[in-house]
Amino acid sequence: MWLPDDTLLAAWTRLIDDPDTAAAFAELVLEPLADELAWRVPPATPDEVATAAEIAVLAVIKRPERYDPARLPLPAYLLMIARRKLKTAQTAERRHHKSRIPWDSVEDRLPAQNEDGEDDGPSFDAPELRAVIAAFTPAERRALDLQRGGERRTAVFADALGIADRPAAEQEAEVKRVKDRILKRLRRAVGGAP
C-alpha cells in the first residue's frame, strides 16, 4: 500500500538533494508499485511486473528531476512509466513469438548447414567473425549458440552460463551483459555500429 503523498514527496525531495538515499526511496515505492501494477495489468506474469516496476523506480532514481509534482502524484508517475515498460515488453514478446520459426522445422529443412547463409548478413564463417568467436570464452560461445537458435529465456542462458543458482535479478543482469558484449564484439568485427 502506498504511503501518503507527502511522505513520498519528502522521499523524492531527499533523493534530489542526496542521491545516496536511493535505496531508502526504493523501499518506499517499489513494492506498492509492483502491487498496483499487478492489479491493473492482470495478464502480466509476476516476473514481468517486477521487472517493469524495477525499471520505473530506477528511472526515477536516475533522473528524479524529471518528475514534476505539480502535474501528478508520484505513484501515478511511477505507474505511468511502469505500465509503458510492461506494455512495450509484452508487445515485443508477442512479436517475437509470432515471427519466430520453430527451430525444429529449420533443422528439418536444413540439416547440415542451418546456421549459415540464411540472410544477407555476414556469415558466421567469415574470417573476421570466426576470429572473434574463437576468442570467446566457453560460456560466451554457449550463449552465442543459444542466441543463434532464437532462444530468449533468461533461465536457459543462466543455465548455460553457470549462474542458475544466483538470484533471478542477478541472472537477468548477467545474461544481459553477456548478450550485449557478444553483440558488440560481433558488430565491431564486421565494421558495423556496436
Add this chain to the structure above:
Amino acid sequence: MTDAVMRLAVRAGCDPHFLAFAFAEYAESEGLDEAGVLALLATTPEGLASARLCRMPRPDPAGFREDVNRIAAKFGLNRDALAVVAKRGQVTAELRRAAAEPSAESAAALLAARDHPE
C-alpha cells in the same frame, strides 16, 4: 531492506550510471560471487545494496575521492576496496562508450584524450 530492493540494486548493475555497474564488472572480471564481493568490500548485504544504488563517483580526482569516502562511510564499505572497484568500473564504462562510437577514429581519439588530459 526488502528482497525486492536487493533485486533492484542488482538490476542497476546494467547501467554505468550506478555504482552497481562497477561492482558487477569487477565481480565478473575477478570471478567473484556475491559472497566474494561482500568479503572484498567488508560490508553487509544491506550496505552493498544501498551502495549499488548510488551514482558512480565523479571522474575528477577530488570528486572521486569525496564520493568514495562518503559512500564508504555512509554504508560501511571498505574505502580502499571501493576505490579500486569504482575506478575499474569507470574505466570499463569509458572504454565501452569509446567502443560504441561510430568510427574507430573517434574511439581512438577519445582514448588518446584520456591519456593526455589538459
